[in-house]
Amino acid sequence: MHEQAIIQSVIDSIRQSLASQKLTGKVKSISLKIGALELHGEESFKQIFSVSAAGTQMEGAELSLTVVPARIKCECGHEGAAGEGVDHHCDMPIAECPRCGEVCRVSGGRGVDGIDLEVEEVPIKI
Ligand SMILES: [Zn+2]
Ligand SMILES: [Zn+2]
Incomplete structure (x- = not known):
């Protein structure tokens, strides 16, 4: 559940920054640093992300994660x-x-x- 919540907040903040910079193109790639305790696994995180990003500028973007250990x-x-x-x-x-x-x-x-x-x-x- 918390993965869904954190992914939604990532998507929202990307959307806001795209809007404020008036960028309307498709997002090709996204890389972010995330704490190890926020995810169950990189694969499940990426999967939920791609589902949540469907229909937005981030649809199909390549996501790369840097996991910061606890x-x-x-x-x-x-x-x-x-x-x-x-x-x-x-x-x-x-x-x-x-x-x-x-x-x-x-x-x-x-x-x-x-x-x-x-x-x-x-x-x-x-
Ligand atoms: Zn959990
Ligand atoms: Zn000790």
Whole structure:
């Protein structure tokens, strides 16, 4: 469910920026950075995106994702990317420290930023 919501907000913000720049061409490609905890998998994200983008300027655009991992910082001093299997539906997700086995809070891995677009050039009408 949350994938659908975040994809809708990405689509809305792209639509707004296209409108404000008066770009009416088709979007060829979109690349964005997304936190690892926002998606179930790149494939399902892309699938939902292409369904949601149907009928918009973004229909058929190539989507590339840079997934930003969530991180853990343990009291034992270990710091690093949180491994697989973090329950992202939890408001305060946790993960086991790979060094000492202690359960620690996970930070980061949320949100979307750095949306880049490539839009087909629009012929200017005189
Ligand atoms: Zn989920
Ligand atoms: Zn530790």
